[in-house]
Amino acid sequence: xxxxxxxxxxxxxxxxxxxxxxxxxxxxxxxxxxxxxxxxxxxxxxxxxxxxxxxxxxxxxxxxxxxxxxxxxxxxxxxxxxxxxxxxxxxxxxxxxxxxxxxxxxxxxxxxxxxxxxxxxxxxxxxxxxxxxxxxxxxxxxxxxxxxxxxxxxxxxxxxxxxxxxxxxxxxxxxxxxxxxxxxxxxxxxxxxxxxxxxxxxxxxxxxxxxxxxxxxxxxxxxxxxxxxxxxxxxxxxxxxxxxxxxxxxxxxxxxxxxxxxxxxxxxxxxxxxxxxxxxxxxxxxxxxxx
Amino acid sequence: xxxxxxxxxxxxxxxxxxxxxxxxxxxxxxxxxxxxxxxxxxxxxxxxxxxxxxxxxxxxxxxxxxxxxxxxxxxxxxxxxxxxxxxxxxxxxxxxxxxxxxxxxxxxxxxxxxxxxxxxxxxxxxxxxxxxxxxxxxxxxxxxxxxxxxxxxxxxxxxxxxxxxxxxxxxxxxxxxxxxxxxxxxxxxxxxxxxxxxxxxxxxxxxx
Numbered sequence: 001x002x003x004x005x006x007x008x009x010x011x012x013x014x015x016x017x018x019x020x021x022x023x024x025x026x027x028x029x030x031x032x033x034x035x036x037x038x039x040x041x042x043x044x045x046x047x048x049x050x051x052x053x054x055x056x057x058x059x060x061x062x063x064x065x066x067x068x069x070x071x072x073x074x075x076x077x078x079x080x081x082x083x084x085x086x087x088x089x090x091x092x093x094x095x096x097x098x099x100x101x102x103x104x105x106x107x108x109x110x111x112x113x114x115x116x117x118x119x120x121x122x123x124x125x126x127x128x129x130x131x132x133x134x135x136x137x138x139x140x141x142x143x144x145x146x147x148x149x150x151x152x153x154x155x156x157x158x159x160x161x162x163x164x165x166x167x168x169x170x171x172x173x174x175x176x177x178x179x180x181x182x183x184x185x186x187x188x189x190x191x192x193x194x195x196x197x198x199x200x201x202x203x204x205x206x207x208x209x210x211x212x213x214x215x216x217x218x219x220x221x222x223x224x225x226x227x228x229x230x231x232x233x234x235x236x237x238x239x240x241x242x243x244x245x246x247x248x249x250x251x252x253x254x255x256x257x258x259x260x261x262x263x264x265x266x267x268x269x270x271x272x273x274x275x276x277x278x279x280x281x282x283x284x285x286x287x288x289x290x291x
Numbered sequence: 292x293x294x295x296x297x298x299x300x301x302x303x304x305x306x307x308x309x310x311x312x313x314x315x316x317x318x319x320x321x322x323x324x325x326x327x328x329x330x331x332x333x334x335x336x337x338x339x340x341x342x343x344x345x346x347x348x349x350x351x352x353x354x355x356x357x358x359x360x361x362x363x364x365x366x367x368x369x370x371x372x373x374x375x376x377x378x379x380x381x382x383x384x385x386x387x388x389x390x391x392x393x394x395x396x397x398x399x400x401x402x403x404x405x406x407x408x409x410x411x412x413x414x415x416x417x418x419x420x421x422x423x424x425x426x427x428x429x430x431x432x433x434x435x436x437x438x439x440x441x442x443x444x445x446x447x448x449x450x451x452x453x454x455x456x457x458x459x460x461x462x463x464x465x466x467x468x469x470x471x472x473x474x475x476x477x478x479x480x481x482x483x484x485x486x487x488x489x490x491x492x493x494x495x496x497x498x499x
Contacts, residue, residue, distance in 0.1 A: 108488035161382035195381035
């Protein structure tokens with residue numbers, strides 16, 4: 001199996017451990033990931049609010065590069081970050097659905113000798129793990145089952161909304177299946193794809209913190225001892241503002257917030273450092289598993 | 292704005308409705324011409340969006356009301372509303388709407404309109420964030436989250452920058468944040484050319 005990989009800016013910054021653990025795990029599973037050469041920012045949420053067309057253009061350049069890279073062969077571009085995944089999917093759909101978007105973006109790409117004809121399939125890494133790698137191969141490769149973890153699988157919004165080509169919009173199950181396959185126990189909870197507050201933690205903190213806290217509180221109440229995320233912004237909000245939430249709501253919070261790929265990597269026998277676990281504030285330790 | 296009648300002792304009497312000539316009747320039309328927002332006129336006012344929205348408890352006008360007000364021409368009230376800035380793009384309303392209206396796109400369109408008309412709520416750093424984000428992308432082709440956020444706070448709330456210094460340093464110590472920006476491997480010129488081309492093809496939907 002061979003894929004093109006679109007990291008996006010967060011996976012080179014605050015979400016570095018997502019990239020480290022995902023690439024290490026894919027390698028162990030025999031999946032080839034090639035980073036899209038010369039990729040640029042996807043345009044994501046912040047930019048949509050200022051200039052939608054330019055946001056589309058940013059995303060579209062990456063699709064054009066991916067298509068050219070494929071050189072006539074079908075290309076799958078894997079975007080592990082939810083915001084990138086959505087931005088790339090959205091421009092793909094809107095270019096086809098709205099003449100004005102299609103025309104403006106095609107013209108803009110042409111001005112830089114690029115073109116995009118819709119030949120790239122954009123996919124989230126969870127989708128690839130579940131539906132291409134598959135649970136059978138995973139079961140074969142797991143050599144360190146992680147029975148100590150009760151995992152709240154937290155998918156975030158944009159992996160499944162508004163486009164949900166591989167899972168349910170409110171009750172996605174792919175990460176749950178993945179966690180079961182590595183021996184962990186996914187907890188049953190209703191907030192799997194509820195909003196963490198996104199950038200509101202920075203722009204309107206009282207509101208953003210509350211939304212993140214709702215997720216964390218429910219995970220605790222449901223008996224989870226770790227939260228696994230699929231999105232660098234969700235991960236950042238739940239982990240990096242945890243002490244602030246603790247102060248605001250008068251609680252001692254010490255819930256490890258990791259990427260599903262870090263747990264997968266541990267189960268595959270990859271060492272913690274290669275999975276970037278030392279980069280986290282709340283350590284993923286056995287002590288947490290007992291409490 | 293509805294007019295306030297002269298004060299009569301302690302009795303404040305305010306007209307609660309607007310007359311048609313006080314509305315901007317073209318506003319709804321302008322908004323429905325935007326990709327994704329064209330179905331606004333099909334809204335049946337069922338309120339599904341307001342009930343599914345995780346932020347509606349904080350909003351001055353619920354999403355349902357924003358849609359009604361938008362198409363009725365309550366331009367000032369809609370554009371100065373906190374609602375559009377509270378939308379965190381979770382797309383719950385969009386997937387739940389029985390008339391398949393892309394409500395998240397409508398919220399984006401309203402944000403852009405508010406920035407264009409310079410009526411966003413005072414002190415809200417979102418437009419500054421977007422501007423700094425764009426500057427970073429123009430410079431390197433990529434976004435540097437930490438640097439961008441630090442700049443925004445420096446410009447809007449220096450005290451907040453100080454309050455979050457600790458977090459920034461902890462992130463840096465763990466290799467999760469750097470003041471040095473990641474760059475595209477090729478030249479950023481190609482990207483600038485593409486953005487310039489969009490800028491010059493006047494779509495009428497972007498403030499420039």
